[in-house]
Amino acid sequence: MKHLEKGVSLRRAPADFIRDLNVDNVSAGVVAGIFGLSAGVIHISAGTAAGLDPHFIMIWVIAYLMINGLFGLFMPAYYRLPLPMANSIPGALLFAAIIPVVGVEAALGASLIAGAISLVAGLAGVMGIVMKLIPMPIVMGMVGGILLKFGLNMVAPLEHALLPAAIMILAFLLSARLLRRVPPLIVAMLAGIAYMLVTDVDFSGVTFSVTFPEFIVPKFTLEAFLAYGLPLALILVGMETPAGVGLVQGMGYKSVPANAITAVGGFATMISSFFNLHSTCIAAPMTGICSSPEAGKPDKRWVAAVIAGAIFVVAAPFYGYVVSLIEAMPSYFIAIIAGLALLRVITSAMYMTFAGKHEMGGLFSFLIAASGLQILGIGSSFWALVLGVGVSLIFETKDFEFIRRVANEPSAS
Template sequence: MQGVPAGLLAGFVGFASSFAVVLQGLSAVGASPAQAASGLMALSVAMGLAGILLSLRLRLPVSVAWSTPGAALLAATAAPAGGFAEAVGAFLVCGALLTAAGLWKPLGRAVAAIPAPLANAMLAGILFTLCLAPVRAVAEQPLAGLAIVLAWAVVARLNRLLAVPAAVVVAIGVIAASAPLSASGWLPEPVLVAPSFTLAALSGIALPLFIVTMASQNIPGLAVLSANGYRPEAGPLFAATGAFTVLAAPFGAHAVNLAAITAALCAGEGAGPDPSRRWVAAVVAGAVYVVFGLLAGAVTVFFAAAPPVLIQAVAGLALLGPFGAAMLGAVQAPQGREAALVCFVVTASGVAFLGIGGAFWGLLAGGGMMLLARWRA
């Protein structure tokens, strides 16, 4: 069956291309290595099971993934004052908002009504700092950094989908050759975190996480399905991914959502000539995610032994494509360009005010500029 190799590729690319971003993001908001491993495991298992169940039920290639832009948002956010418990509380609220967006149409329409230049500018601002990491890696660890970047650049000329996995393989080789590995923590161990809810975490993490997940993952994911001839009802899909987020959040998972890139692998012609059978690819991809989830402990132990800048370099390479697309979407149209640039600069500054991160203030500043421009007009 042609859908099987397509699903295997989608699962491998989906995990290998961005798990470093997830680990970086969870660590940035206060997760210990054990909690980060638990979060990675919970995300992988949740998105794998969600993709399997939705694809089997609807007989459609519904690919589910973690929120890579959301993980980048966490990586650019200062750890909450109350530690990882506050972040987990924000993850739960984000899951509730995703569920509500599927069940209550006005909320979904409100998110879709956010001007595209502002949504893209906020995302570009979130990604910008991480995208500088490969340069810092070359400066701080010249041999290792150059090896990772060159592997990415060379393989990208042959097959862009495999470029980041190739960088991961080189990073693994560098770490194995130079870093001592811990003897414990290799087996998956779910860590239950009691959530804490604060206004700063809700406005600085939960709300921006919800917006970037909807605008950068769920809506594009639907567009990919539609472009391939599949038009499922959006509400139940949003609600289902939100419910899986709520279930996985207490174990450290930040957000589960519809996939975009891997959705194209599972819904396109590469998954088979018969569109009615391409759901098999999404089911296989989901199974691959579950398997990777069971290996999350080993992955985390391995990468915890590496210099942080090398992990950040892999994450930055994975985010260059999304950053370029977001920046283009932010400034492409002359109308609203100034507001988008203000949103980008404020978000990229990383400045926190009243305990709330730059993403929220960037969206607020850009929105204010856009309203002012319309008032003047």
């Protein structure tokens, strides 16, 4: 346990939460929460595409909100850092694809092992070393590449919804320039909602339902582990955690509990596997929103992550309602809000990638992550890190701190 970083305090968290509340972190938390809720659409469509039972898809998504949300309340409150928890989207796609092959129980068994690997990696304190081996510009290049897709989604709806998109984006830009106190995101959201009210968006198809997560006993098979458990473990340890930790560090936070995030994510993933859920881990896009300058003063941004977690937990049983609400809302609304929220994160990711060292490795990492390339069933973010570091080792050997130290002090031993 000695590798687990100590947090601030859980006991004083509720009082501190109320003390640190402000309009910036509340609005960022709401945006992150809505963004996380909207990510359920990805699960729903991936599950449907894989031919999974609609009831299973529903309890899968509800479990993700409930369990991710509970851990998402705990992590930021204990560490007082913007560490929202969600699940791995690449992992979700793998999960949906493997269920028809090995069955739900075996897939969840593989999840359990992946969670155990992540837990051990965190307890053993491997993350600190992993993060040192993978330089920041390369991690940020990967983050930039992944986030870029969300940025591009922001622009894509413009083709079909020129007027509302233009109104929302212009409202964002103008308020960023003119209004100092009001977060530009809120202004953009209000502008979008005003537009929807004026144009009479139809909400009559929205239906109400209450559902809770269901318990299930996982089963272990080698096939499921190799095809899905091992890639998931790599995704959790090699990508989701470095991406989240990298983002938070990139926003200027000095001590980020990388080992604890890995260990808690692993433990939570093990719990998840008993409730039809594939993983729990730190969430890169939501972390981006909660830790960005949009969320106000750095030491109060943790509130945003807690709010996002609370939104998850509260919304979980009613997600059936949320699904039909999301379906009724025009798709451009979520896409644009998420895109605007991520704009600054993409901007700073690009800045950190190309600020000096590891430029070549950072570029390869960025391009590979953005290309969405898959090798051996493992997603682009993993390869972005591996190949980015590889390229950097070849061309930018001197940029690596540990290599420079060895080169400069050949006699020190």
